[in-house]
Amino acid sequence: VQTIIWKWAADKKELTVxxxxxxxxxxxxxxxxxxxxxxxxCKYKKEAQVGETPQTKVTWTQQxxxxxxxxxxxxxxxxxxxxxxxxxxxxxxxxxxx
Numbered sequence: 001v002q003t004i005i006w007k008w009a010a011d012k013k014e015l016t017v018x019x020x021x022x023x024x025x026x027x028x029x030x031x032x033x034x035x036x037x038x039x040x041x042c043k044y045k046k047e048a049q050v051g052e053t054p055q056t057k058v059t060w061t062q063q064x065x066x067x068x069x070x071x072x073x074x075x076x077x078x079x080x081x082x083x084x085x086x087x088x089x090x091x092x093x094x095x096x097x098x
Contacts (some may be wrong), residue, residue: 001027002038013046034067 001024006017009052029035040062047055 015044017042017044035064036067039063 001022003022004017004021005017006015008015017040019038019040019042021035023038035069035074040060042061043057043059045057047057
């Protein structure tokens with residue numbers, strides 16, 4: 001359950017989008033579940049074309065609150081593991097023969 005706000009830059013070359021968790025009577029919280037919350041900031045920036053292919057640079061920033069009693073060290077361990085996985089996968093694509 002989120003609200004989304006977006007705005008184009010004056011030159012129409014950059015779009016900023018913010019999605020934030022909200023309370024909504026149509027989606028009441030249930031006592032047997034914990035509701036997570038999240039705030040996301042996305043920026044889309046038009047870049048120079050490569051050949052005839054348009055290019056867009058995307059920046060994604062997210063903050064998540066799982067809303068529960070999960071210890072920070074568990075969340076931190078998962079975050080570091082996920083980041084290392086992404087770095088490892090990206091290194092395969094940069095070192096792979098083209």
